[in-house]
Amino acid sequence: MSLRVGVLGCADIALRRIGPALAALPETTVAAVAGRSPGRAAEFARAFDCAATDYSGLLARDDVDAVYLPLPPGLHFTWTRAALLAGKHVLVEKPLTPTSAEARELADLALARGLVLRENFMFLHHRQHHVVRQAVRDGVLGAVRSLSAEFSIPPRPDGDIRYDPALAGGALVDLGGYPIRLAQYLLGDGLTVLGAELTTDPDRGVDLRGVVTLAGDGVTADLRFHLGGAYTNEYTVAGDRRSVHVARAFTPPADFEPELRLSDGERLVAPAQDQVLAAVAAFASACAAPNARRERGRLARSVRTTELLDAVRGAGLTPAPR
Ligand SMILES: NC(=O)c1ccc[n+]([C@@H]2O[C@H](COP(=O)([O-])OP(=O)(O)OC[C@H]3O[C@@H](n4cnc5c(N)ncnc54)[C@H](OP(=O)(O)O)[C@@H]3O)[C@@H](O)[C@H]2O)c1
Incomplete structure (x- = not known):
């Protein structure tokens, strides 16, 4: 049914x-x-x-x-x-x-x-990231040393929910979770916050941009997000042999052919995919046959993302220059 x-x-x-x-x-x-x-x-x-x-x-x-x-x-x-x-x-x-x-x-x-x-x-349901993670695990990049990721979007209209502190607005919650979750997905849940800075808008009372460094197991992740910047939506994973760059990382259109460019000119191959349909279908399938072990694992990763959000907030707020 x-x-x-x-x-x-x-x-x-x-x-x-x-x-x-x-x-x-x-x-x-x-x-x-x-x-x-x-x-x-x-x-x-x-x-x-x-x-x-x-x-x-x-x-x-x-x-x-x-x-x-x-x-x-x-x-x-x-x-x-x-x-x-x-x-x-x-x-x-x-x-x-x-x-x-x-x-x-x-x-x-x-x-x-x-x-x-x-x-x-939804991006977690796109096969382009599965392909990158498999390449990381197979040693295609050599030993992985770093991730660099950014999700930034242009300003939203006045009155948008993202500018309201009472609704938990701000760039960290709206955008920062994407590169943080990506880092967990590619590099594991053991990463911790090495340093972070959130730039706040004193008039609105929300953060508009941030930089975060996560670290763990000899790997670092440099993550950026900006509510009110140029549209940027990409990441690079670098190993000691080569790196892979992913364009349209978080919001690829359904017909977008993934561009997984390796630093030596080669490419990894992943199909175009409608990640919206994939995310909704995965939810429906989980509801049709709930599996406690699988859901426990997924929820632990979601909770870990929020722990990292907490740690970023704890690391530092800087007022934006007027
Ligand atoms: N996964 C993604 O790719 C993605 C993309 C965009 C947004 N989002 C997320 O989706 C959610 C909604 O984002 P959106 O851009 O669609 O925002 P939106 O159009 O402003 O929708 C928010 C809805 O929340 C309801 N609401 C209840 N109390 C409200 C209040 N005090 N102020 C404003 N709205 C209130 C409103 O519905 P009623 O008036 O009908 O009650 C409103 O339509 C956010 O959590 C956002 O992070 C996810």
Whole structure:
């Protein structure tokens, strides 16, 4: 049977990306949508031919098996917890929560109830990174020494959730989690924060850019993110024999042919892939046959990301020059 998903919040990402994927896949259907404004929820519901309700109403519905939660990060904890307590599987937008204490509580709750709780880092489902990780493991680069990664995006409109400290806005939570999670994926979960600097906007009260160095086992990861910079979305893994550069690392379009360029002019080969469909399909498959061991491992990695976010915050804040 198809997984009946309720969308909690009429977010841009839900309308443009995840809603269409849920509607397109045979293993999922959009059962209902919830919004704070009945008018906006009704509009969204018309687009997906589903019921419209409010947040609590969505969680009370018997025809909703799972919830997709695209709320601002500062609301992830409250509503993910409520959804789990209502007995729903949850696909929550990244990061799971802004801090590790909240993430641990949600992970424990999901595991105790036998429910699937996944965060929507879609890039992890793209095979281009699987190919790079396999090359790292096979010694194609020699002994790996460093990772350099950046995710930066142009400024968002005034009033965007990313500029609101009350909603856990800021570049670290919105963008920084990507290169951090990539470093975990390629280099393992044993990395710790060697140093970090977040540049804050004193008027808005959120950080707009950051640099982070992670280290462990003789490997370093230099990570950058900027909310309000030139669009940059790439990484390089360097070994003692050669390096590989990955363009369009975090948000490749579905028809993008991966460019995995080795420093000696050769290329690694990976197919184009729709990572949105892949992420949603993986969630549906996990809900169809929940596996406690697999979910425990995945949640541990999500919690580790939030621990690293905490450590970056602890390492240093610098006001932006006026
Ligand atoms: N995985 C990805 O590739 C990706 C890409 C972009 C964004 N995201 C994540 O998706 C989430 C939403 O991002 P977005 O760009 O789609 O944002 P958005 O369009 O502003 O959507 C956020 C939604 O949250 C709801 N909301 C509840 N309380 C709110 C409040 N106090 N202020 C503002 N909105 C509130 C609103 O829905 P109602 O008014 O209907 O209740 C709103 O539509 C964030 O967690 C973001 O990090 C993920």
